[in-house]
Amino acid sequence: MMRDVLAAFVLLNVVVLIVTYLTYVERKFAARMQSRIGPYRVGRPHGWLQPIADAIKLLIKEDIVPALADRPVYNLAPIVFLLPSLLIFATIPFAPGLGLADLNIGILFFLAVSSLEIVGLFMGGWGSNNKYALLSAMRAVNQIISYEVPFVVTALIPVLLAGSLKLSTIVQAQEGLWFVAYPVIGQLAFVAFIVATIASENRVPFDILEAESELVAGFRVEYSGMKFALIQLAEYTHMFGVSCLGALLFLGGWLGPGLPGWAWFLLKALFIFLLVTWVRWSFVRIRVDQILGLSWKVLLPATLVLLMATGFWVALGGGHVA
Amino acid sequence: MPDLEARKVIELGYGGSERLVMNMGPQHPSAHGVFRMILTLEGETIAAMDSVIGYLHRCHEKLGETLTYAQYPSIASKTDYVAAMTSELAYVLAAEKIGKIDVPKRAQYLRVLVAELQRIASHCLWLGTWCLDLGGALGGGATVFLYCFRERELVLDLFEALTGARLLYGFHQVGGTRYDLPEGWATRCLESVKRIDQRIDEYEEMLEANTAFLVRTQAVGVVSRELAQEVGIAGPLLRGSGVEFDIRKNDPYSSYADFDFKIPVETAGDCYARYRVRMQEFRESIKIVRHVLDGLPAGPISSRPALKSVGQVRIPKGEAYARVEGPRGEVGCYVVADGSPKPYRMKWRGASFSNLAILPHIVPGHKVADVVAIMGSVDPVFGEVDR
Structure with missing residues (x-):
């Protein structure tokens, strides 16, 4: 018992630390894309203390609650938003045996918990009593319902190939060949997974719920100080979680020569994170109706067809023989 | 409505x-x-x-009546601060028209040169901010925005070398221009426009191959030819709706007739058409800049003696309306002179003000996200709208 609590505590802190530094990675990466330098002043070399400085700044900022906000809902929302993002790490195996709980329904747990995020998001949008926030929450529900489905369908393709819902088994099934390298099916599924990932993370081009040029900052427009920091943390944690999932499902998790398993795993997760970031900083946002259209008319049928094709292939003896 | x-x-x-x-x-x-x-x-x-509107009203027209012909051009910059050279030019053209003052050929060419450079700088700002509207400050929009500002900086550096100012210049004066080109400026200018020319290709590559950009701009905010003419919009908006009207061609001023350039016209009338018109205008402006520097005549830059006092310029009694093609459309200045060093009355026709009138006609029926896309494609500058 004590050991489990300690392990959870360590994991939580490691994840939060990694996520804090992901913001730094993203800022530097975006800066390179835009021919800028990015954070540079706080900490030598290359402003490496910037995330810490940001966190301290947000901690000591005044916490403002709008006069007409629904206070309990408003105050609870950031926590409800953050919780599922942290919970998903419970089931992620960072290396063989290095993980909290390698559930035999790991992926199911992941998908179920990560979609709980919407509750916190909607609470924030509703509780703020702000029209922009409300509109954003409305969009969020639309979008997450639409993209959760193709996201789950694409996540099922590796499950079919490996013949297991357990994340560590899925990784072991990729011992010979990573799923992304499977002919045609692997690549298409990976692309669909990235698209669904971007949408479920609400990033450009699917960031209609933040949409600062229309809705100012969307559901978090009224949040300040530490509550804002929690929301930000939740978003990046979720993003990191989904990147980890991508690494497990398609890129062979901890498998790789030379480096220790956890290092390979983090590198692969970072790769997916940077892929998403690359898309983010080179696309413009698309409209809410176009996003829904893309999901229901293109992505969902395409992933369903892909899933069926994978099923046939596995039935005919392809895939991993367990 | x-x-x-x-x-x-x-x-x-x-x-x-x-x-x-x-x-x-x-x-x-x-x-x-x-x-x-x-x-x-x-x-x-x-x-x-x-x-x-009206949040930025600064009594510009009344101010124009209290300042002399020598003072006001520097203030006229502040109507449309994104294209300061344009409004200055409209004002001095009106004064020259009343006073029948000749402008030396070199000054006319210099005016064309700065007007076209200003168009490039203004369109850079438009493209950047419009993409910010479309893609957000935390996405690809910010990337285009920063690229555009990098290029705008090249033009502003040129202006700084020419006039000492980066935003509001006071370059034009009644009878000519206030400054001549410094040494080496022409070469630097040619290098800068060459770089901008290459970068425009990059923007087009980045945006036009991007489906997200296309679906956000095509068939959004369509202005029909009839509506455009009825509302009285001008500039790239009008040309994006299929009307071939450009004051530089239709009512040439300041020796524009000497230069060979095309008026880009698109017929679709949507945001994308307006984007295409402006992108082609970039190229035409660069062409004109090269052309001017190629055949810049020698000679004086002003037909009037250098200014020694603010009340030195007196314009005889009369009135005139002068108009120029600014980056946003027709910028007009109406001046009534009474023989004193100050105009009796002056009135601006701001291009942004007239263009903004199209919004209530085209916005209803669109989604919230399209409002900002349409608004950005209209390219208003509120210094000019409210004056």
Whole structure:
């Protein structure tokens, strides 16, 4: 018992630390894309203390609650938003045996918990009593319902190939060949997974719920100080979680020569994170109706067809023989 | 058209409609300054739109009556601060028209040169901010924005070398220009426009191959040819709707007739057409800049003696309207002179002000996200709208 609590505590802190530094990675990466330098002043070399400085700044900022906000809902929302993002790490195996709980329904747990995020998001949008926030929450529900489905369908393709819902088994099934390298099916599924990932993370081009040029900052427009920091943390944690999932499902998790398993795993997760970031900083946002259209008319049928094709292939003896 | 009836229904709360009135601006990331829109929404769709302007009113026209012909050009810059050279030029053209003052050929060419460089700088700012509207400050929009500002900086550096100022220049004066080209400026200018020319290719590559950009701009905010003419919009908006009208061609001033350039016209009338028109204008402007520097005549830069006092320029009694093609359309200046060193009355025709009038005609029926796309494609500058 004590050991489990300690392990959870360590994991939580490691994840939060990694996520804090992901913001730094993203800022530097975006800066390179835009021919800028990015954070540079706080900490030598290359402003490496910037995330810490940001966190301290947000901690000591005044916490403002709008006069007409629904206070309990408003105050609870950031926590409800953050919780599922942290919970998903419970089931992620960072290396063989290095993980909290390698559930035999790991992926199911992941998908179920990560979609709980919407509750916190909607609470924030509703509780703020702000029209922009409300509109954003409305969009969020639309979008997450639409993209959760193709996201789950694409996540099922590796499950079919490996013949297991357990994340560590899925990784072991990729011992010979990573799923992304499977002919045609692997690549298409990976692309669909990235698209669904971007949408479920609400990033450009699917960031209609933040949409600062229309809705100012969307559901978090009224949040300040530490509550804002929690929301930000939740978003990046979720993003990191989904990147980890991508690494497990398609890129062979901890498998790789030379480096220790956890290092390979983090590198692969970072790769997916940077892929998403690359898309983010080179696309413009698309409209809410176009996003829904893309999901229901293109992505969902395409992933369903892909899933069926994978099923046939596995039935005919392809895939991993367990 | 303010849809007051529609709003009344909501405010009184009857009619059973589920409409929501949302205020956008004057402090809003996409207000392009201080524009306020009162949107009546049905879900995400806009049912009606009211626009409120005047937050940046600085009594520019009254100010023009209290300043002399020598002083005001530097202040005229502040109407449209994104294209300061344009409004200065309109003012001095009006004064010259009344006083029948000749302008030396070299000064005329210099005026064309700075006007075209100004168009490039202004379009850079437009493209950057418009992409910010489309893609957000935390996405690809910011990338295009920063690229555009990098290129705008090249033009501003040129202006700085020429006039000592980066935003508001005071370059034009009645009878000619105030400054001549410094040594080595022409070579530097040619290098800069060459770089900008290459970078424009990069923008086009980045945007036009991007499906997200296309679906956000094509068939959005369509202005028909008839509507465009009826409302009286000008500049790239008008040309994006298939009307071939450009004052540089239709009513040439300052020796524009000497140069060979095309007037880009697109017929679709949507945001994408306006984008295409402006992108082609970039190229035409670069062409004109090269042409001017190629055949720049020698000679004086002003037909009048250098200024020694502010009251030195007196314009005889009379009145005139002068217009120039600014980056945003027709910029006109109407001056009534009474023989004193100050105009008796002056009036601006701001291109942004007239262009903004199109918004209530095209915005209803679109989604909230399209409002900012349409607004950005109109490219208003609120210094010029409110004056």
